[in-house]
Amino acid sequence: xxxxxxxxxxxxxxxxxxxxxxxxxxxxxxxxxxxxxxxxxxxxxxxxxxxxxxxxxxxxxxxxxxxxxxxxxxxxxxxxxxxxxxxxxxxxxxxxxxxxxxxxxxxxxxxxxxxxxxxxxxxxxx
Numbered sequence: 001x002x003x004x005x006x007x008x009x010x011x012x013x014x015x016x017x018x019x020x021x022x023x024x025x026x027x028x029x030x031x032x033x034x035x036x037x038x039x040x041x042x043x044x045x046x047x048x049x050x051x052x053x054x055x056x057x058x059x060x061x062x063x064x065x066x067x068x069x070x071x072x073x074x075x076x077x078x079x080x081x082x083x084x085x086x087x088x089x090x091x092x093x094x095x096x097x098x099x100x101x102x103x104x105x106x107x108x109x110x111x112x113x114x115x116x117x118x119x120x121x122x123x124x125x126x
Contacts (some may be wrong), residue, residue, distance in 0.1 A: 032088070034081040037109060039055055049079040049088055060095040062106040072097030085111040 031047035038046075055077055061070040072095045079088040089107040 032079055032090070034084065034086060034088075035108060036086050037081060037086045048081045049086075050082065051077050051079050051090075054078040057094070060090065060097055060099060060104045063089065063091060063107045065105075067106075068098070070095060072096040072099075075115050 021038040025081045030033070031051070032049040033046070034048040037048050055075060057073050058076050059070065060074050063074070063076075064070070074095060075092040076089045077092050079090055080086075081088070087107070087109040091104045095102050097105055
């Protein structure tokens with residue numbers, strides 16, 4: 001019996017060690033509803049926007065539409081939608097500049113549509 005407990009203990013220790021050294025890019029449980037995916041279905045509450053741990057710092061003015069001159073630095077979390085491939089910048093702090101103490105709005109960046117090929121001016125007949 002002691003041999004079995006030792007084997008289980010060793011297995012748990014190896015598992016914990018592997019969890020510490022392996023970098024897993026999985027969602028961390030932070031999800032939001034994608035406004036693009038729910039446009040046609042207002043009652044849908046599928047949480048497609050996922051945060052994979054990416055953050056950056058942006059000026060508050062870049063988050064507003066239209067952009068303004070506020071240069072207060074705000075931490076931003078980058079969310080990604082797996083269905084429509086949109087990216088959302090979600091503020092993780094308050095503005096300390098022109099909008100003193102206010103949370104800046106989320107900024108949604110849609111995936112651009114592929115451009116259609118231009119038609120050539122030549123005709124195929126000679």
